[in-house]
Amino acid sequence: MPKTRTKRPQPVTSTKGRSTTYDKRPVALPPIHIDGQQKVTIDTAALSAVKLGKLGKSSVDTRRRINHFHTLIKQYSKLETQKQNTSAADELDAIDSQIAQVSREMAEMGGLDWYQKASLLGQCKQRGGDTSRWLVPRLHELGLDKREKRLRLLEVGALSSRNYEKEHHWIDVVPIDLNSQEPGIYQLDFLDIKIGSAEQAEPSSTDDDDNDDDDEPDNGKAQLFGSPFEVISLSLVVNFIGDPGRRGDMLRQAAKLLTPDGLLFLVLPRSCVANSRYLDDERLLAIMECLGFAQLQSHHTAKLAHYLYRFNGPSESNESFKKKLLYSEGGRNNFSIVI
Numbered sequence: 001m002p003k004t005r006t007k008r009p010q011p012v013t014s015t016k017g018r019s020t021t022y023d024k025r026p027v028a029l030p031p032i033h034i035d036g037q038q039k040v041t042i043d044t045a046a047l048s049a050v051k052l053g054k055l056g057k058s059s060v061d062t063r064r065r066i067n068h069f070h071t072l073i074k075q076y077s078k079l080e081t082q083k084q085n086t087s088a089a090d091e092l093d094a095i096d097s098q099i100a101q102v103s104r105e106m107a108e109m110g111g112l113d114w115y116q117k118a119s120l121l122g123q124c125k126q127r128g129g130d131t132s133r134w135l136v137p138r139l140h141e142l143g144l145d146k147r148e149k150r151l152r153l154l155e156v157g158a159l160s161s162r163n164y165e166k167e168h169h170w171i172d173v174v175p176i177d178l179n180s181q182e183p184g185i186y187q188l189d190f191l192d193i194k195i196g197s198a199e200q201a202e203p204s205s206t207d208d209d210d211n212d213d214d215d216e217p218d219n220g221k222a223q224l225f226g227s228p229f230e231v232i233s234l235s236l237v238v239n240f241i242g243d244p245g246r247r248g249d250m251l252r253q254a255a256k257l258l259t260p261d262g263l264l265f266l267v268l269p270r271s272c273v274a275n276s277r278y279l280d281d282e283r284l285l286a287i288m289e290c291l292g293f294a295q296l297q298s299h300h301t302a303k304l305a306h307y308l309y310r311f312n313g314p315s316e317s318n319e320s321f322k323k324k325l326l327y328s329e330g331g332r333n334n335f336s337i338v339i
């Protein structure tokens with residue numbers, strides 16, 4: 001069983017050893033995974049021009065811009081894949097210039113920082129609240145609020161450190177994001193997290209850190225957490241990734257970081273399962289079962305699809321799920337998850 005945590009997450013800064021103060025200086029944006037291998041860093045100069053007023057004139061306008069940002073992420077991913085499969089110099093030049101154009105457009109929109117602020121606006125109570133409000137009653141139903149120790153929950157893609165504020169006495173939340181919007185949110189890539197002790201850290205880590213609070217990833221081994229998580233929340237994060245294989249990697253990673261019997265909370269825009277050529281509820285269930293998850297509950301609203309899974313341990317199955325056309329009629333999107 002994981003230890004009970006009392007310490008709140010500390011920020012990850014680039015200095016070696018423990019971080020004890022919050023760095024309020026503007027941080028360079030972390031690289032964003034938007035395809036299987038490449039990372040891109042959005043132009044920070046353009047970001048400094050971001051004003052809240054640019055979020056959108058109305059909720060409809062903000063949603064339209066968020067959707068456009070998603071489209072740009074997907075275009076970027078596609079171009080990077082094309083680049084990896086091309087050797088002709090003139091084609092490479094053409095692809096590079098398209099990549100630069102897409103990157104520029106993302107930066108002009110305000111990059112990841114703008115996207116996060118706009119998404120946070122989408123979480124406002126008037127617009128339906130954040131998705132933890134669906135998860136919390138499910139955790140109550142499972143009796144997890146009655147345990148002696150607080151429930152250790154990793155919230156990936158956390159836009160606010162206050163999402164589980166009311167449940168603080170029984171949920172110990174560890175919020176992370178590629179681009180931390182608050183000092184209380186770790187700036188970390190979910191895919192870089194490992195569970196292990198300091199002794200198992202990367203050899204490059206030579207500091208003599210005697211802090212044994214394993215909730216605090218220290219720097220140089222910033223991705224190391226001392227014990228697995230009992231709940232992982234991937235709310236509107238998997239669809240943020242442009243590459244279908246990398247989406248599968250996110251689900252695999254969740255399986256690696258969960259305790260036996262741990263819970264995975266997955267939220268996707270409903271259109272990803274209700275209106276895709278390549279994915280529906282049945283296929284998602286088959287993918288999840290193949291990874292060792294059993295579905296406990298699902299709930300669809302007009303906009304969102306919520307799923308709660310229990311991890312039953314690594315599955316014996318070595319089945320793979322490639323991109324497979326399920327629905328050929330027009331008007332559908334191309335969202336898929338590949339494992």
Ligand SMILES: C[S@@+](CC[C@H](N)C(=O)[O-])C[C@H]1O[C@@H](n2cnc3c(N)ncnc32)[C@H](O)[C@@H]1O
Nearest residue numbers: 116119157177178188189190191235236237240
């Ligand atoms: C739509 S936003 C936030 C969603 C929020 N959880 C919600 O339910 O509204 C998606 C967030 O996921 C973050 N994200 C995407 N991939 C990530 C990764 N590999 N590690 C950590 N955060 C990630 C992005 O930086 C972005 O802030």
